[in-house]
Amino acid sequence: MIFSNEILGGLLVGLASALPLLWEGRIAGVSGYAATSLRPRTPEARTSLAFVVGLVLGGFAWRGAGFPLAALSAEPLWLWGLAGLLVGFGSRLGGGCTSGHGVCGLGRISPRSFVSVLIFMSVAILTRVSMQGLK
């Protein structure tokens, strides 16, 4: 089927995002989990860290199962560094990333998240298109 891997993968991402919501009403995305896991004194630090460890363990399990390795990308290190800084700072300032505003926010019909997704999608597309122009 066309895009069957994408659809099935999307269902898994949606299910995984919904588990903390279903269990205890917690709304969080990956940037939230990652940032909170760095703050050991906050009450949600342990569960956040558990989620992050799960993400990495899942990657190792994927490798162990013999599935294709995750694809890499040949970009200069300055670009990786700049992109990471912007993604880290921006996701916390805006209160969410592709999962927090994208999956959870759109999924609970949050007006703020609709605005955020519209902005970061448009800006990311503009960034890509202008980089094509430079090549």
Place this chain on the structure above:
Amino acid sequence: MKNFLYLVAGIIFSWGLLLSGMSDPEKVKNFLSLGATDWSPALLFVLGPAALTYLAAFLFLRKRQKTLNGVNFQHPKPRPVDRALVLGSILFGVGWGLAGVCPGPALVHLAFPDLGFLVFIATMLVGFEIQRKLA
């Protein structure tokens, strides 16, 4: 027990990213390169089902009014769109567009070590901390 639930959620999330191809920066960059000759809408087929799955969980909780651990489900009141949301989303969008990587796929890549990704993760954590210090 609760930590285990979050660990499992993280594992499912990572498999969703790996299966759907969200973990592949080139695939994300292709999606963001609107107008490219080989453009594919693939990632809409990830985000769509993911958000719809979350929506189903959200509607279930709203009807049931209790989370699975027996607490009253309180949906946070909608907050207004503010400057932080807009500015954060813009910066996040630039970073996401530059590298084709957001926090979830970045952390999954700890299982597939690569210098570029490691630099991204390191500066992303720095970005979290700078934002927290400024807040």
